[in-house]
Amino acid sequence: MPMPTEERVSQLVAELVARRGFDLEGVAIVAAGNGELAPVRVKVTVDSDGPANLDAIAALSREMSELLDAAGDFGESAYLLEVTTPGVERPLTTERHWRRAQGRKVRVKLADGAERIEGKARFDARVGRLADDAATIALVIGGKAKPHRVPVPLADIAEAVVQVEFNAPGAAELELAGGIAPGRPVPGEEPADLAAPGQHLDTPTEGVAE
DSSP: OOOOOHHHHHHHHHHHHHHTTOEEEEEEEEEOSSSTTOOEEEEEEEEOSSOOOHHHHHHHHHHHHHHHHHHTTTTTOOEEEEEEOOOSSOBOOSHHHHHHTTTOEEEEEEOTTSOOBTTBSEEEEEEEEEOTTSSEEEEEESTTTSOEEEEEEGGGEEEEEEOOOSSOOOHHHHHHHTSOOTTOOOTTOOOHHHHSSSOEEEOTTTTOOO
């Protein structure tokens, strides 16, 4: 029996994810081993405005496993279900990504033809507040030494990826950024159990279809 597509799994779990207060960020299906009988890994990435809640993710994982088993799309094939939150080095592609990344350091690449920021098309910045109309993002550039804020249209940004930080940002940087998004850890000061990119949780039964 052929495996369901990532689009099909997304359709199956989307309502459950939304009902539990999460946003569905993506589904990936990859081989979890070698050989024809090796299970596949179904990785479902979710996010929310609040801090990572492992109990809530564990409950979501169990419900999702039951839902996928009941749908029967995997037939007799074994699969491993992994429910995860986005890793630190994540691309920012939607308005909610920018809003949740407030206070984080990002590496920005401007689109071709966009006005350069202080002569640069690629630069590091700290994410500030998203404008009310969600058309412009305030970026803090200059680092700890000379932080200053510049407005950049989201349409001018071709790529932006959150960066791993091992040291806390400067106080002036954070003030200009408007602080950290509510419920998010301070960059460089994450607790040990949240510092690893992508909190994840496999279902207790590893999602093996019966």
